[in-house]
Amino acid sequence: MSENKTRSTFLQSMVAILWAFLGVRKGKGQEQDMASLSFVHVIIAAVVGVIIFMGLLLLIVKLVLLK
Numbered sequence: 001m002s003e004n005k006t007r008s009t010f011l012q013s014m015v016a017i018l019w020a021f022l023g024v025r026k027g028k029g030q031e032q033d034m035a036s037l038s039f040v041h042v043i044i045a046a047v048v049g050v051i052i053f054m055g056l057l058l059l060i061v062k063l064v065l066l067k
Contacts, residue, residue: 008037008041009041012037013041013045014049017049018049021049021053
């Protein structure tokens with residue numbers, strides 16, 4: 001018996017990381033992600049997510065301090 005494990009795309013990894021940042025992911029979906037996500041995609045998606053998050057925080061702080 002051989003299982004066909006399909007690897008996810010980078011966009012699917014970004015969506016999984018977004019769900020992880022928000023902390024809302026159902027057990028079955030998380031299990032599917034863990035089975036199909038590429039480790040490299042997850043690391044890159046997490047770094048990109050953190051950079052976007054930090055950029056948004058800095059933008060909000062700058063906008064608040066301008067007023």
